[in-house]
Amino acid sequence: MTASERFRKYLSGEEVDRCPAIEWATWWNLTVDRWHKEGLPADVDNNEKIQDYFGLDKCLQMWIGYRTKDTPRSAGNGLGIVNDEDDWERVKKTLFPPVETVINTKTLDYFERARQRGDTISFFTVEGFFWYPRTIFGIENHLYSFYDYPELYKEMCELYSDWLIELFRYTFEKFRFDFMTFAEDMSYNRGPMLSKACFDEFLAPFYKKVIPVIHEYGIPVIIDSDGDITEAVDWYAEVGADGMLPLERKAGVDVSTYLDKQPKLAFIGHFDKMCMKDGKDAMRAEFERILPSMMRGKVIVSVDHQTPPDVPMEYYKEYAKLLYEYCEKATHKGENIAPCPVFEKK
Amino acid sequence: MVVLSEISENLQKGKAKIVKELVTQAIAEGMDPEQILNEGLLAGMNVVGEKFKNNEVYVPEVLVAARAMNMGAEVLKPHLAASGVVARGKVCIGTVAGDLHDIGKNLVKMMMEGKGLEVVDLGTDVSPETFVNTAESEGCQVICCSALLTTTMGAMEEVVKLAKERGIRDKVKIMIGGAPVSQEYCDKIGADCYTVDAASAADAAVKFCAELG
Structure with missing residues (x-):
């Protein structure tokens, strides 16, 4: 069974030989710097090589943005490039390049070869309908925009969703990614940053527009939102998403409660990064906490948002061994496991 | 009317x-x-x-x-x-050194102002010296430190240490908050208060200001 087949079967609720053993995120540069000082070979300097070094299933990501070289840059961290309708009229002319210019077919060929090799899962990422307006308005003005510029917000998302549909069709005709993520980060440690009413008005219509297109290609849609997503998981389920990540333990997330209320969804992440510095016993205890959920549903364990720099490389090696051990322990025959929405028989 | x-x-x-x-x-x-x-x-x-x-x-x-x-x-x-109305107390607030995230800090500031406190906003990437110097020069009863990153929250301990060195710990309370912060961490570094949200932080600051006069 290839990594790609295993991943898709697992999300379909079918029998697999073991759970996928992946790190969906890249490693923190500070962590890698530390590990280089602790013996990680100097030439192990990119994500794929690090995945190989620790013996993980490989996970390749293609992240596509909507800007061009003519798009203005923000003046500083967290600041936007649009303050009002006039700015938008100017800026929008610099966005949404022809889709064939943003997809490098050589990279898609590389992904295809990696899939054929059998050790790689691939995913495609774009900004979601919370993240994208935030990068346009800037962090704080974005939060005001729901009240100050509601129609502008919707127009921005309308144009973006049209472009996304074109992008998805062009790309997925050429290569069927194993899954895709929408980068959102719309929650923090107290829950979502916006109300359900705001979500329904400003985000939901656009997800309902694009997700069916992605599903036509048999690609599961995973929403990437940090923080406490306990409320938001239901909102994203309503608009047709197939899962969420990274389920940050520090924000109070408990995936077992999500399996109760959203059994069709898949969940990636959830391993408490904060325990890793405490060594093998602490990490084993964390795997034991998650194991019942892994056996109940489609829970793909991965560090819940990058290994912190206080984790020695030897501990990470232990983590990788434990990950495999628990991925094998959690293997199920697929009974009573609901498929993700994309894999439901229509 | x-x-x-x-x-x-x-x-x-x-x-x-x-x-x-x-x-x-x-x-x-x-x-x-x-x-x-x-x-x-x-x-x-x-x-x-x-x-x-x-x-x-x-x-x-x-x-x-x-x-x-x-x-x-x-x-x-x-x-x-x-008409001689004065604020209910004075607080200096900032995101700690190395950290540029300020939404959480801004929310706490707004909530504190909404409780009638005067707030000195030090912005982001604030050094321990700036926190402590401001508390001394502005006569703040509370220093409020925010962090989003696990890698920057350590700077909160430096603020506590410096306040102790300057001998102002009996005059100034130190509050901490942000996604990676917990009550356990607050106890560990010897800060006075951790709250789970911005509104609770404002309540706590009002209480401290009333106690310290």
Whole structure:
């Protein structure tokens, strides 16, 4: 069974030989710097090589943005490039390049070869309908925009969703990614940053527009939102998403409660990064906490948002061994496991 | 005649222009500025803070309400000063050294202002020296440190250490907050208070200011 087949079967609720053993995120540069000082070979300097070094299933990501070289840059961290309708009229002319210019077919060929090799899962990422307006308005003005510029917000998302549909069709005709993520980060440690009413008005219509297109290609849609997503998981389920990540333990997330209320969804992440510095016993205890959920549903364990720099490389090696051990322990025959929405028989 | 509950209600809805107009009208009608502040602006912000704690309103609603409060407060400020009304206490707040995230810090600031505290905003990437120097020079009763990153939260301990070295720990309370921070961490570094949300932080700061006088 290839990594790609295993991943898709697992999300379909079918029998697999073991759970996928992946790190969906890249490693923190500070962590890698530390590990280089602790013996990680100097030439192990990119994500794929690090995945190989620790013996993980490989996970390749293609992240596509909507800007061009003519798009203005923000003046500083967290600041936007649009303050009002006039700015938008100017800026929008610099966005949404022809889709064939943003997809490098050589990279898609590389992904295809990696899939054929059998050790790689691939995913495609774009900004979601919370993240994208935030990068346009800037962090704080974005939060005001729901009240100050509601129609502008919707127009921005309308144009973006049209472009996304074109992008998805062009790309997925050429290569069927194993899954895709929408980068959102719309929650923090107290829950979502916006109300359900705001979500329904400003985000939901656009997800309902694009997700069916992605599903036509048999690609599961995973929403990437940090923080406490306990409320938001239901909102994203309503608009047709197939899962969420990274389920940050520090924000109070408990995936077992999500399996109760959203059994069709898949969940990636959830391993408490904060325990890793405490060594093998602490990490084993964390795997034991998650194991019942892994056996109940489609829970793909991965560090819940990058290994912190206080984790020695030897501990990470232990983590990788434990990950495999628990991925094998959690293997199920697929009974009573609901498929993700994309894999439901229509 | 302006009804103060109207100021409060419009503030809660984030109707900044209406709040400004109502406060202006109330002053013109000879209403006591302190009463406008307490029963109009702060009362409205108090409701928003409680609803925020209970997840009945979210960040955008807090922001627009705080903006409405600030517009009303701008009108009110000279009249409050003229009638000798003083803030309920003084706080300096910032995101710690190495960290540029400020949404959480800004929310706490708004909530504190909504409780009638004077807040000195030190911005982001604030050194321990700046926190402590400001507390000393501005006479703040509370230092409030925010962090989003696990890699930067260590700077909070430096603030506590420096305040101790300067001998101001009996005069200044140190509050900490942010996604990676916990009560356990607060206890470990010897800070005075950790709260789970911005509204609770404002409540705690009011209490500290009242205790320290």
